Amino acid sequence: MAEDRQGDVRGAPLFAALDDEAASALRASMTEVRLSRGDVLFHEGQPGDQLYVVTSGKIKLGRTSSDGRENLLAIQGPGEMFGELSLFDPGPRTATATAVTSTTLIALGHADLQPWLTGRPEVATQLLRALAQRLRRTNDTLADLVFSDVPGRVAKALLDLAKRFGVQSEDGIHVTHDLTQEELAQLVGASRETVNKALADFAQRGWLRHEARAVVILDVERLTRRSR
Template sequence: MYRPVVMKAPLFAALDEETADRLMDSMTPLRLSRGEVVFREGDPGDSLYVIVSGKIKLARGSGDGRESLLSVLGPGEMFGELSLFDPGPRLSTGYVVSDTELISLGNDALRRFLGEHPEVAMQMLAGLAHRLRRTNEGMSDLVFTDVPGRVAKALLDLSDRFGRRTEDGVAVTHDLTQEELAQLVGASRETVNKALADFAHRGWLTLGAKSVVLLDTDRLRRRAR
């Protein structure tokens, strides 16, 4: 039932249908509600996860109690696999953003599977490289792009992955609170809210509860540069 979604994950992308089905059958399903934690920063990294439905956010904490939101992941995306290639404690905490279904696979079982299907390891490394590229872009944005530009870029990224085309524009149910959206762009909630209000005043978007409708993506793209 959820196979078309799961097949998007790097773990499955190189597999034929029969092999993919066998791997899915060997994985453990999980159902979690908003606010629950998949794993915490510092926990042993002993398994990876594929999102079937819902959203997960990965965040890192600081010594003074603040958090930095690293990424928001949705259906067909994978997380937790870094521990397979670099054994050690988790580097982030995985929070459930909206009611979520996951399937997980322990590292021991995954290593055995990769021994039989080495081509999958290349797909997984490609997925990690893509995530690293996005992280590097985010670090550059913090240095070279102002807050409104970062907000515009974050909204466009969320729309690419979670957006739905409507008569009015691109409806994006991101499920993030104002504080979480601010953490995602590395700014204060007040500054981010000011940028969103300005975009709304210009007619580029309309704001909703944990959602937004992008009315003028061309202007948002120009502002994100």
């Protein structure tokens, strides 16, 4: 890990509304953290009092059950934040944060964030919006686990990854998700075998093409229909 204070914090939607002076002041109170793939930022159950915003790379948030099974709660990319719950409800971390790729984050502690929430209503508004979006995604995930089959959940997960990390190419949307087959299965709450079967079916139908830790979505419309 290394510390730095370079870069504009307004790359994160949470602080996008700040002017030059405010952004410079905020950057001076933040710490940059660099991780290599596989590095753990914090473990589930550890105390924490910092909010993190991803500036480059990807972080996975996961939980482990008492019998050793793992579940991925979310993949966070550039501009997205996590760890904010500990600022408002002090307690142990509810997930383990691990770098999926080489990742850079900026961290802000509770004591440094509080003045921005009370003195800058736009920051507080953005934070509330981010929390509401997180809750909405959680509700959608719970509903999918109850009402959707595995292929439907796989299709929806790929479309979500495409929306956040996809790049349009000549033959489709190139989505570098950087996840192993096991991690992708954990993200949709299913076995690797079942998820691989769904992916193989999608590929056979011509909806997507597999690449190393990536897919190219060739038919967004049909994949969208399957996700519903």
